[in-house]
Amino acid sequence: MSRKVHVQTQINGDSIEFLCEPRQSMLEVLRDDLDLTGAKEGCNNGNCGACTIMVEGRPVNSCCMLGVEAEGSNIETIEGVASPEGLHPLQQKFLEHAALQCGICTPGFIMNAKALLESNPNPTEKEVRFWLAGNLCRCTGYDKIVRAVLDAADNGEDDL
Amino acid sequence: MAIVSIPSLMRDLTNEKSQVEITGTTIRELLDNMESEFPGVKERLCHQDDGIERISPYIGVYIDGVLIERGMRSPIGPNSEVHFLPAMGGGC
Amino acid sequence: MKSGNGYKVIGSRPIRHDGVDKVTGRAKYGADLNFPDMLYGKVLRSPHAHAKIISLDVSQALEYPGVKDIITGSDLPIVEERIAEFGEIPENMRFLSDNVLASEKVFYKGQPIAVVAATDIHTAEEAVDLIEVEYEILASVTTVEEAIAPDAVVLHQSLTTNTLGEKTDIPTNIASHFRHENGDLSLGFSQAETNGVVVERTFTTQTVHQGYIEPHTATAKYNPDGELTIWTSTQGAFAVRDQVAEILRHSASKIKVVPLEIGGGFGGKIRVYVIPLAALLSIRTGLPVKITMSREEVFEGTGPAPATLIRVKIGATKDGRITAAEADLFYEAGAYPGSAVGAGANCMFTAYKIPNLRIDGFDVVVNKPRSSAYRAPGAPNGSFAAECVIDEICQKLEIDPLEFRLFNGAKEGDRRPTGPIHGKIGYIETVSAAQTHEHYQSEIDILKRQGRGIASGYWGNGAGRSSVNLTVNGDGTIMLLEGSTDIGGSRASIAMQAAEVLGIASEDVRPAVVDTNTIGETGVTGGSRTTHATGLVAIRAAEDVIAQMKGQMADHWEVNQVEFADGAFSSSNKSCDFKEAAKICAPVVGSVTESTGGAGGGFGTHIVDVEVDEETGKVEILRYTAVQDVGTAIHPSYVEGQMQGGVVQGIGWALSEEYVFGENGDMKNSSFLDYRMPTCYDTPMIDTVLVEVPNPGHPFGVRGVGEVPLVPPLAAIANAVSRAIGVRMTDLPMNPGVVLKALDKI
Numbered sequence: 001m002s003r004k005v006h007v008q009t010q011i012n013g014d015s016i017e018f019l020c021e022p023r024q025s026m027l028e029v030l031r032d033d034l035d036l037t038g039a040k041e042g043c044n045n046g047n048c049g050a051c052t053i054m055v056e057g058r059p060v061n062s063c064c065m066l067g068v069e070a071e072g073s074n075i076e077t078i079e080g081v082a083s084p085e086g087l088h089p090l091q092q093k094f095l096e097h098a099a100l101q102c103g104i105c106t107p108g109f110i111m112n113a114k115a116l117l118e119s120n121p122n123p124t125e126k127e128v129r130f131w132l133a134g135n136l137c138r139c140t141g142y143d144k145i146v147r148a149v150l151d152a153a154d155n156g157e158d159d160l
Numbered sequence: 161m162a163i164v165s166i167p168s169l170m171r172d173l174t175n176e177k178s179q180v181e182i183t184g185t186t187i188r189e190l191l192d193n194m195e196s197e198f199p200g201v202k203e204r205l206c207h208q209d210d211g212i213e214r215i216s217p218y219i220g221v222y223i224d225g226v227l228i229e230r231g232m233r234s235p236i237g238p239n240s241e242v243h244f245l246p247a248m249g250g251g252c
Numbered sequence: 253m254k255s256g257n258g259y260k261v262i263g264s265r266p267i268r269h270d271g272v273d274k275v276t277g278r279a280k281y282g283a284d285l286n287f288p289d290m291l292y293g294k295v296l297r298s299p300h301a302h303a304k305i306i307s308l309d310v311s312q313a314l315e316y317p318g319v320k321d322i323i324t325g326s327d328l329p330i331v332e333e334r335i336a337e338f339g340e341i342p343e344n345m346r347f348l349s350d351n352v353l354a355s356e357k358v359f360y361k362g363q364p365i366a367v368v369a370a371t372d373i374h375t376a377e378e379a380v381d382l383i384e385v386e387y388e389i390l391a392s393v394t395t396v397e398e399a400i401a402p403d404a405v406v407l408h409q410s411l412t413t414n415t416l417g418e419k420t421d422i423p424t425n426i427a428s429h430f431r432h433e434n435g436d437l438s439l440g441f442s443q444a445e446t447n448g449v450v451v452e453r454t455f456t457t458q459t460v461h462q463g464y465i466e467p468h469t470a471t472a473k474y475n476p477d478g479e480l481t482i483w484t485s486t487q488g489a490f491a492v493r494d495q496v497a498e499i500l501r502h503s504a505s506k507i508k509v510v511p512l513e514i515g516g517g518f519g520g521k522i523r524v525y526v527i528p529l530a531a532l533l534s535i536r537t538g539l540p541v542k543i544t545m546s547r548e549e550v551f552e553g554t555g556p557a558p559a560t561l562i563r564v565k566i567g568a569t570k571d572g573r574i575t576a577a578e579a580d581l582f583y584e585a586g587a588y589p590g591s592a593v594g595a596g597a598n599c600m601f602t603a604y605k606i607p608n609l610r611i612d613g614f615d616v617v618v619n620k621p622r623s624s625a626y627r628a629p630g631a632p633n634g635s636f637a638a639e640c641v642i643d644e645i646c647q648k649l650e651i652d653p654l655e656f657r658l659f660n661g662a663k664e665g666d667r668r669p670t671g672p673i674h675g676k677i678g679y680i681e682t683v684s685a686a687q688t689h690e691h692y693q694s695e696i697d698i699l700k701r702q703g704r705g706i707a708s709g710y711w712g713n714g715a716g717r718s719s720v721n722l723t724v725n726g727d728g729t730i731m732l733l734e735g736s737t738d739i740g741g742s743r744a745s746i747a748m749q750a751a752e753v754l755g756i757a758s759e760d761v762r763p764a765v766v767d768t769n770t771i772g773e774t775g776v777t778g779g780s781r782t783t784h785a786t787g788l789v790a791i792r793a794a795e796d797v798i799a800q801m802k803g804q805m806a807d808h809w810e811v812n813q814v815e816f817a818d819g820a821f822s823s824s825n826k827s828c829d830f831k832e833a834a835k836i837c838a839p840v841v842g843s844v845t846e847s848t849g850g851a852g853g854g855f856g857t858h859i860v861d862v863e864v865d866e867e868t869g870k871v872e873i874l875r876y877t878a879v880q881d882v883g884t885a886i887h888p889s890y891v892e893g894q895m896q897g898g899v900v901q902g903i904g905w906a907l908s909e910e911y912v913f914g915e916n917g918d919m920k921n922s923s924f925l926d927y928r929m930p931t932c933y934d935t936p937m938i939d940t941v942l943v944e945v946p947n948p949g950h951p952f953g954v955r956g957v958g959e960v961p962l963v964p965p966l967a968a969i970a971n972a973v974s975r976a977i978g979v980r981m982t983d984l985p986m987n988p989g990v991v992l993k994a995l996d997k998i
Binding site: 023031032035036037038039040041042043044045050077078079081087091094096097100101102104105106107110128130132134135136137138139140141142143144145146147 | 265
Binding site: 165167168169170171172178204205207209217218219222224225226227229241243244245246247 | 335337342414415416417418419428429430431432433434593594597598610613670671672673674675847849
């Protein structure tokens, strides 16, 4: 067991410092050391997307990133998506469209969908499905998730 | 008189009859009467649970199409149909 | 807010009560719990499919810094071979205990052998590697054919065939055998042979996993006074309590199970795996212990759905009438008995009137993980075989597959092929709805190797005991306590049923899923029972509250008689709504526990269009429409969601999912990369048609809906592919290699 490393980073707009072992993934640090349990572990090898966070505006599987790699970065997690004023449109649309059942994949989907809409405000259904293919859901069959993302897109229309 | 469907693998006990008429106002009475007429049925359908003879947990008993809930004391109507089927695993 | 059928709340689509927590990451799932002094557990699992444990040495691991305790099978109390019933399943306690922690033998790769508890997870993992085990490797059986061969290696010397026929004492791998037989089979087939068609095929399916995204997890905390608290993700808190009580010989009244939010179950989170291990370690160390499975452990150490071998033969006369059907079902139970072969037989022909029938079902043990329930367990396999043969008959007789189903389809009062008579059912309605649907009227392009497949399916839904506690607050809102863990929005549908009775808005009911100390006994969230049974009990509790309030309002108004209708209390010249009455009467508590009955079975009929790429063998799902009799849709969005989710699981089962085993029974693809579940890029929108034939056994006509959707897709997709390429597909999954082989390309 090696010495812990001191990491300084930004998480959801707050300046955060933590100590972690070099072998700890960012997912582990978030969940076990920082009590940010919104990112979930589904597979721990980058295949389900339940642990998706944003690093410098890019969606990343936090299980495939080391905690020490957060040094000097801007990190966003699901906990920072809503604002004091209310839910993000994506969150609102997920609720309205019933785009979740058990909800375990939802934080990952919302993070990744947020990244999509920030880079492509008006995606087609195919673009949405391609972008979100790295997020697995076993409950919904994806139909309502895709509808929710399309509805939350810039022009607010269900673009089918 | 209840009309009892005899599971195929038990028809060796009932002279290959697939359906028999048996009296009984509860499952217990029905099985006792069945045993008198067709010895050996209880050994197939029941098991010992703490010294008490009960329906095997691997068997679902249906009276008029409904799974019984009161075990041996489940009531049987005058013209009820009784079926013995493999218990359906509780699924999800 | 819309509502249908004359109801105020039922049929509308309110935001679910737990929704905000789930979209903000606030909702707490099993693994989200942390205690400061917590230990982390890691399981050592058998690398062999079949072996005797000769010796087990944990001494080196115990000395590893940070390790606090290690348990093995000898630390569990000795459990006799007793049968107990948990959540409708009869369970052999010896087998349950051995599956949790092996005693002298291991029967599958992945079976737990020892558990290390340490101060952090990495230390625990390192210590597991220091445990020394000596095995005597035994020959293993990994297929049905191997298991039932006369000279087969027998897994359990104590296992004899459970049958209604004459029993023998011979140890065997055939754990049980049943037979359904009605009518005159040879007469039926000869009618079809002389004036119709007989089709016989053999089908295979592979082991598949429920695929819930959240791995199994448990945190246990033992108090010196004997009170054990368990936080976990489960489909049944009471089933967990009872299993732990049995396995650890710990009084059930001193076990409190707190169900946290659950990340999917589908039947796989009823039997316990790591829960008793965390509990025992906490009892021994006096510290909280958390064990969370890795994804690999979920694949190799839990309960997938059985691989099956099914032979079906059906005869029909030229006019399209089924005259006879027979089937032999072999289901792989895995390491210990108890596959869902009985349910498979019960469901596979249930949509039809069949005068002459024989079904033989065999539950067979093999050296693979012990099978468990997976959404309508047993039925997808049996229906896959039956519905494919029916499709082939339709092709040979040149009859439209939906016409065929209308002609042979079962109605209320018809006798089920396995015996009992159908109550009020909606099968024919689903077929008619499919027939008139625009999807069925649309064209497909045969030149592009497109094909359309039809299939139906049935599942008999459960009922059983539930408990609900309702408290009316002074502001007219309701606290609703219930014990049904919420997998798919049941919290909302139960609250909506109570709201409907009380004449208030769904938002004014606050449902909470609580622990086993706080609510009365409640059955598992499974068997499609929850909206029916827990909803029914919530209705009764609401009615009880109304009765009490009528009495109190009578006193308040000083009248003899008070009525309640349309959300208002009234008496001759006085009236007030529920909220006003609540101000006067609160607090009012209604508490009901009931072992409910009256569940209604459900039917589905699915239409799917596929396109097959002849170069790659890839099957693309172009369009999918699922029609289902849902009784009464309490919250239509979540009913649609159940249908869409089940369909996509079916797409995975049909096209890409399977356990790939090596020669020695070791799973080769235990990750989401290689155990290929559908992504959103693999599927189209899934259209749903909700047919409502109310179930007379429930005040609002509710039918269970969650499981039926997984029953038709396997055959629907196989039929579509078969028609697209002109070759009958009989083996799942139809991955590109299998399709290319069918096309004679490889």
